[in-house]
Amino acid sequence: MRYWLIDCYTPHLKIVKLGLKTKASMLFNNVIVLSLNGVSQMNNLKQLRHYLLLPMLLFCQTASADFSFWNLRKGVTEISREVYDLHMLIFYICCVIGVIVFGAMIVSMILHRKSLGVKPATFHESTKLEVAWTIIPIVILIGMAVPATSTLRDMYEPGEPDLDVEVRGYQWKWQYTYLNDDPAKEIQFISALRTPQDEIQNRAGKGEHYLLDVDNPLVVPINKRIRFLITSNDVIHSFWVPDFAVKKDAIPGFVHESWAIVEEPGVYRGQCAELCGKDHGFMPIVVHAMEQEDYDNWVLEKQEEAAKVFEIVGKSWSTDELIEKGEEVYARNCVACHQTNGQGIPPAFPSLVGQGIPVGPIAEHIDILLYGRAGTAMQAFGQQLNAAEIAAVVTYTRNAWGNNMQDSVQPKEINVMMASQ
Amino acid sequence: MNAVVEEHHDDHHDHGPAKGITRWLYTTNHKDIGTLYLWFSFAMFFVGGICALGIRAELFQPGLQIVQPELFNQLTTMHGLIMVFGAVMPAFVGLANWLVPMMIGAPDMALPRMNNYSFWILPFAFGMLISTFFMEGGAPNYGWTFYAPLSTEYAPPSVTFFIFxxxxxxxxxxxxxxNVIVTILNMRAPGMTLMQMPLFVWTWLITAYLLIAVMPVLAGVVTMMLMDIHFGTAFFSAAGGGDPVLFQHVFWFFGHPEVYIMILPAFGVVSAIIPTFARKKLFGYDSMVYATASIAFLSFIVWAHHMFTVGIPLAGELYFMYATMVIAVPTGVKVFNWVATMWQGSMTFETPMLFAIAFVILFTIGGFSGLMLSIVPADFQYHDTYFVVAHFHYVLVPGSIFSIMAAVYYWLPKWTGNMYDETLGKTHFWLSFIGVNVTFFPQHFIGLAGMPRRIPDYALQFADWNMISSCGAFLFGFSQLLFLFIILKCIRGGQKATERVWDGAKGLEWTIPSPAPYHTFSTPPKDMAEAHG
Structure with a gap:
């Protein structure tokens, strides 16, 4: 099978034929809009022809696809398919009513014109008619309410979860915690946007999963009932995975639940759906659903990683190592507010260059990183980063951009500070 | 009071308007104040429109090109606030000022001095709101729905100005x-019963009650925010024992009636225009009144349908779904009545009629998407996507705003004494009609395909529709300059309008000369047969 990959947003319209990738590696397993480098320029005529072709291509390609450019997707859970069917049912009913009402208007506009010499009728009420068009809509509405109620009840159906994942929204990333009775076996990680700033600021071509790619995706087994326990650490976010028909607000101080049984392995992408501040548009959700066996391997791997982190935190670091690691941590966690050059966006996001916390006492610096600052956007990173990462980013910001404080802190010291609180 | 004083005057010795700026500053004349409201609203329409074009320019292509996310959020917020509170609401108040006294045969509004105050507060309110763009930290950036805690703990310092x-x-x-309520209930011409009032008067009477009921709720919610921000309370902060969702309940208890405040007077306008150009009496006057009242009542008991995803229990979701679906019944009655009014009429299609017909069709499309949104399981997929954006723009732009444009074209000859340029008017209509649909129809698709609202940048699969939508927005936006030109041209001159203006027009306002004299109905009219069409 061959598929078109279309670049339709850069000045040079390019259409390239490519083979279909493996399903798991492609989000929308049909048409993908993609920027490609190294494609030769086409002449104007060809561009024009392709431009005309574009809408046709989109529509025929998507007619049979799971993913659509113009409609809901069916998704990969029983619930999401029910929702899709319900959506289509209501849509078709609306279409039929629309055809009748607009049809009557159009007929009237054609036939009942003064220019045709029509004399106006004098009727202006009809109890029978008015009762009819009150009763009939009520009947239609009942017809809609029945399947809607049944789908909603299915969604609220209580069931024993096989896996509990706590989903915690932060400005502007997600934290996933795989709840486990044994805290040592609990897996916890932050999932943030992976799309580089260069792509967003148009300094580089946009990748395949532009804005829908994260560093650490949520991983779940298929055919298991996964319960999402959704909350937030700061403002309201909304956890939305369209393919599961799951959308639930993440509200600080409250935990709400939602669940899904994913039937097909694959990569499913969504986004935060509630305005949550500056980077609301930049906190995607990516879920990898995999076979139980693969999932088990992933869990083992994650647990080994945790052990490695334990080791890393325990060792002694050189200042250079800390700075190198710190730059990486900074790029992932801090640039959104404080910017790559450390200048921030005052007053909401203060500058770190030559003023404030990074050039003050180091204890305060560590404290604000661990516990955040109430009433501002500065979060408590103690729950998001490990001790090595905290130590690294503190050391980095104290020595970057000419701050030159010449001091550093070891991960071990961070651990001591955290334990003493 | 005014009415009593006026009765002692001879019609031929009316007070004319004062000279210079004081005419507008001190005026208590309902026509002057109506004009002030309408121009103010038109100015705000352009300011809100510039915000919208900023948004659409940024969304023309994926990637950040024109505005960065901080400014983008300010633009979406200010666009919403200015259009709702600065453009649509004052426009309807302006129409009410101009038309209600003339339609019920009253000499002026009942409380003319208060009328002056209520207008002159607005330039200060909006001057202050717009000035926040130039403040440290920028303008409000938490959406026009300003959900806590984004609008409290996390808000820029300008939030206090926003609250004020x-x-x-x-x-x-x-x-x-x-003012509207007192005028309608007390100052109708002798012999005009409530059920003889033109529908525009009825819809405004009901709207005025909605406003009195919910504006204090809005004031309450912003005061709670103020307390949370400055005085250490924790209404909306979970850390202090409060609840962020409480904000949404209070806000939407205001917010849902608010959206009907913006559409009920539009129903009144369309119910005046369609019978005129169909040359046929409005079908089902009584059921129109009852339908309006039912919609107003229902608006108070459906607020949580804006909050289906906040974690409401099953019983709550079901109740709010059913209650919301019921709104389709009285709304359907209205649409069917308009179609029945057109049916077997003798129609002509002047500009007001074109806008009115477009209103019925496009508002109904907005109604269909509204019905789809009421279905809770499907709403989980639609909520906070561009599908919602498409829905409420369909009911607000070709809904409310088209009805305001229809009203301006319809009554402009009465206000100015001159006919507007019909060819330009029709051109304006078609440009607006195409612009609106090209802008908002594709937004249904991008919403269903999964694009959240209020994002400055988007994934690549949404690129095509966004580009089309942005083109439509610029077409619609710039067409409104033509509207401005047509109005100015009409004020400056043109073919003289007759008293009746439109041969099918019914109502007391068509019995007075064009342009309407500065003072009208100093003595109440006798002929109630004219009162309603």
Missing amino acids: AVHLMGISSIMGSI
């Missing part, structure tokens, strides 16, 4: 609606 501006707008609206 909202208080002022609320005071203005409440004074305006008290």
Whole structure:
């Protein structure tokens, strides 16, 4: 099978034929809009022809696809398919009513014109008619309410979860915690946007999963009932995975639940759906659903990683190592507010260059990183980063951009500070 | 009081308007104040429109090109606030000022001095709101729905100015609606019963009650925010024992009636225009009144349908779904009545009629998407996507705003004494009609395909529709300059309008000369057969 990959947003319209990738590696397993480098320029005529072709291509390609450019997707859970069917049912009913009402208007506009010499009728009420068009809509509405109620009840159906994942929204990333009775076996990680700033600021071509790619995706087994326990650490976010028909607000101080049984392995992408501040548009959700066996391997791997982190935190670091690691941590966690050059966006996001916390006492610096600052956007990173990462980013910001404080802190010291609180 | 004084005057010795700027500053004349409201609203329409074009320019292509996310959020917020509170609401108040006294045969509004206050508060409220763009930290950036805690703990410092501006707008609206209610209930020409009032008067009477009921709720919610921000309370902060969702309940208890405040007077306008150009009496006058009242009542008991995803229990979701679906019944009655009014009429299609017909069709499309949104399981997929954006723009732009444009074209000859340029008017209509649909129809698709609202940048699969939508927005936006030109041209001159203006027009306002004299109905009219069409 061959598929078109279309670049339709850069000045040079390019259409390239490519083979279909493996399903798991492609989000929308049909048409993908993609920027490609190294494609030769086409002449104007060809561009024009392709431009005309574009809408046709989109529509025929998507007619049979799971993913659509113009409609809901069916998704990969029983619930999401029910929702899709319900959506289509209501849509078709609306279409039929629309055809009748607009049809009557159009007929009237054609036939009942003064220019045709029509004399106006004098009727202006009809109890029978008015009762009819009150009763009939009520009947239609009942017809809609029945399947809607049944789908909603299915969604609220209580069931024993096989896996509990706590989903915690932060400005502007997600934290996933795989709840486990044994805290040592609990897996916890932050999932943030992976799309580089260069792509967003148009300094580089946009990748395949532009804005829908994260560093650490949520991983779940298929055919298991996964319960999402959704909350937030700061403002309201909304956890939305369209393919599961799951959308639930993440509200600080409250935990709400939602669940899904994913039937097909694959990569499913969504986004935060509630305005949550500056980077609301930049906190995607990516879920990898995999076979139980693969999932088990992933869990083992994650647990080994945790052990490695334990080791890393325990060792002694050189200042250079800390700075190198710190730059990486900074790029992932801090640039959104404080910017790559450390200048921030005052007053909401203060500058770190030559003023404030990074050039003050180091204890305060560590404290604000661990516990955040109430009433501002500065979060408590103690729950998001490990001790090595905290130590690294503190050391980095104290020595970057000419701050030159010449001091550093070891991960071990961070651990001591955290334990003493 | 005014009415009593006026009766002692001879019609031929009316007070004319004062000279210079004081005419507008001190005026208590309902026509002057109506004009002020309408121009103010038109100015705000352009300011809100510039915000919208900023948004659409950024969304023309994926990637960040024109505005960065901080400014983008300010633009979406200010676009919403300015259009709702600055453009649509004052425009309807302006129409009410001009038309209600003329339609019920009253010499002026009942409380003319308060009328002056309620207008002159607005420039200060909006001046202050717009000035936040130049403040440290920028303008409000938490959406026009300003959900806590984004609008409290995490808000820019300008939030306090925003709260004060909202208080002022609320005071203005409440004074305006008290005036409308008192005028309608007390100053109808002798012999005009409630069920003889033109539908525009009826819809405004009901709207005014909605305003009085919910504006204090809005004032309450912003005051709670103020307390949380400055005085250490924790209404909306979970850390202090409060609940962020409480904010949404209170806000939408205001917010849902608010959206009907913006559409009920539109129903009144369309119910005046369609019979005129169909040359046939409005079908089902009584059921129109009852339907309007039912919609107003229902608006108070459906607020949580804006909050289906906040974690409401099953019983709550079901109740709010059913209650919301019921709104389709009275709304359907209205649409069917308009179609039945057109049916077997003798129609002509002047500009007001074109806008009115487009209103019925496009508002109905907005109604269909509204019905789809009421279905809770499907709403989980639609909520906070561009599908919602498409829905409420369909009911607000070709809904409310088209009805305001229709009203301006319809009554402009009465206001100015001159006919507007019909060819230009029709051109304006077609440009707006195409612009609106090209802008908002594709937004249904991008919403269903999964694009959240209020994002400055988007994944690549949404690129095509966004580009089309942006083109439509610029077409619609720039077409409104033509509207401005047509109005100015009509004020400056043109073919003289007759008293009746439109051969099918019914109502007391068509019995007075064009342009309407500065003072009208100093003695009440006798002929009630004219009162309603």
